[in-house]
Amino acid sequence: MSHPTHPTHHARSRTPAGQGPALAGQRTLDASDWAVVRGSVLALIIEQSDLPFSIGPEPVAWFDTAPMLTQHEHCASIVDWHRTVLAFATQYGLIAPHPQRPHLVRIVTEAQG
Numbered sequence: 001m002s003h004p005t006h007p008t009h010h011a012r013s014r015t016p017a018g019q020g021p022a023l024a025g026q027r028t029l030d031a032s033d034w035a036v037v038r039g040s041v042l043a044l045i046i047e048q049s050d051l052p053f054s055i056g057p058e059p060v061a062w063f064d065t066a067p068m069l070t071q072h073e074h075c076a077s078i079v080d081w082h083r084t085v086l087a088f089a090t091q092y093g094l095i096a097p098h099p100q101r102p103h104l105v106r107i108v109t110e111a112q113g
Helices: 029-046 076-089
Strands: 093-099 104-108
Touching: 029 076, 029 104, 076 093, 076 104
Parallel strands: none
Antiparallel strands: 093 104
């Protein structure tokens, strides 16, 4: 089984099967479509953020998304797209921001939900 923070890990998000979100006015996503969207969103965050690390005694993997949101790293349109992806991921419970450092996010698994 893959690591819980890897997008291919089979833990489910808080969205039940068959009740995935509707994207941009589209139909509601079925379970397989939602798995693809979830995996794509998490893969982008994992790929574009700094390597995960832990803060304090808990073994929680935090991803630093600051590099995703700086125009020193990306053009303005990509930064806007990254903001949209992060907002989507937060809205649908795929990631959770750190309580004091909002640029740090953790990937939410079903158990953490």
